[in-house]
Amino acid sequence: xxxxxxxxxxxxxxxxxxxxxxxxxxxxxxxxxxxxxxxxxxxxxxxxxxxxxxxxxxxxxxxxxxxxxxxxxxxxxxxxxxxxxxxxxxxxxxxxxxxxxxxxxxxxxxxxxxxxxxxxxxxxxxxxxxxxxxxxxxxxxxxxxxxxxxxxxxxxxxxxxxxxxxxxxxxxxxxxxxxxxxxxxxxxxxxxxxxxxxxxxxxxxxxxxxxxxxxxxxxxxxxxxxxxxxxxxxxxxxxxxxxxxxxxxxxxxxxxxxxxxxxxx
Amino acid sequence: xxxxxxxxxxxxxxxxxxxxxxxxxxxxxxxxxxxxxxxxxxxxxxxxxxxxxxxxxxxxxxxxxxxxxxxxxxxxxxxxxxxxxxxxxxxxxxxxxxx
Numbered sequence: 001x002x003x004x005x006x007x008x009x010x011x012x013x014x015x016x017x018x019x020x021x022x023x024x025x026x027x028x029x030x031x032x033x034x035x036x037x038x039x040x041x042x043x044x045x046x047x048x049x050x051x052x053x054x055x056x057x058x059x060x061x062x063x064x065x066x067x068x069x070x071x072x073x074x075x076x077x078x079x080x081x082x083x084x085x086x087x088x089x090x091x092x093x094x095x096x097x098x099x100x101x102x103x104x105x106x107x108x109x110x111x112x113x114x115x116x117x118x119x120x121x122x123x124x125x126x127x128x129x130x131x132x133x134x135x136x137x138x139x140x141x142x143x144x145x146x147x148x149x150x151x152x153x154x155x156x157x158x159x160x161x162x163x164x165x166x167x168x169x170x171x172x173x174x175x176x177x178x179x180x181x182x183x184x185x186x187x188x189x190x191x192x193x194x195x196x197x198x199x200x201x202x203x204x205x206x207x208x209x210x211x212x213x214x215x216x217x218x219x220x221x222x223x224x225x226x227x228x229x230x231x232x233x234x235x236x237x238x239x240x241x242x243x244x245x246x247x248x249x250x251x252x253x254x255x256x257x258x259x260x261x262x263x264x265x
Numbered sequence: 266x267x268x269x270x271x272x273x274x275x276x277x278x279x280x281x282x283x284x285x286x287x288x289x290x291x292x293x294x295x296x297x298x299x300x301x302x303x304x305x306x307x308x309x310x311x312x313x314x315x316x317x318x319x320x321x322x323x324x325x326x327x328x329x330x331x332x333x334x335x336x337x338x339x340x341x342x343x344x345x346x347x348x349x350x351x352x353x354x355x356x357x358x359x360x361x362x363x364x
Contacts, residue, residue, distance in 0.1 A: 030281060052308055056308075059315045061326075072300075107284060136318060164335050168335035
């Protein structure tokens, strides 16, 4: 009886939208947790947040839907992506388990918790008739009514959030700011003196890209035929050894091999 | 279809976020999972607002969003500071206070 009532309350379009977007939101959540790469996790989270925004729209909360898309997917996730790009290559997760069996225990507890809380909330409102927001949203629309509530009954809390936001902004600026001592900033003159005194005034050699190979991981060769290790960027993990050079280069690499083997002084 | 399916979905999303906080080791991903939990609670609040015919649930969800924005700003700044000193964003590496 209750199910037929509920079916009458929710339109077919909403049900179709729910069964399409619900699995998408769930898949995004699973992707956030399971993706090895942090950037993929962030993009999966954007997927979930977007579907939740559409859910707010169809639940008669258009103001929250717009705020969700602007604030969450537009601002917060961009902040996450900025920080991921700043942190850079370290953003991949470690596979080492610090506590033994913690992943299994956490997953098991998670399944139990999900069953408990889902059963609880499912039974909580199952038998209550759905009131709907038609009367609340009638006079001037959802935005007007939410604003009216926000600026009358919840005005003090609203002002407190403004204090919270400005504190958070100042705190983030203090944390992110790098303070240099007065004499710590080095000018052009100091830098050039340091460079001459360091014993290497000339720039580092470029990699051997166009000589024999088309990868920046190819080291340049010195006049005596030996490999110049500083010609490969630090960011490239390891310069290729002569063996690997031969393996990757094929027949086109013959002169290099001759240079490496026969060029010993 | 029953309106409490939204609540079940929000419970599932909340649980996935909680398990992510427990399982992942990258501080930024842990933070994203916290955001997922906040979003799940927002979905529940909006569903309750519609179920009970009361706009205050939407107001509560709005305040959750504001607090989440402030939390993300400060939290990411802390992660950046830790990364600058230890060159790592893993939550296992920041264990100096343990000893």
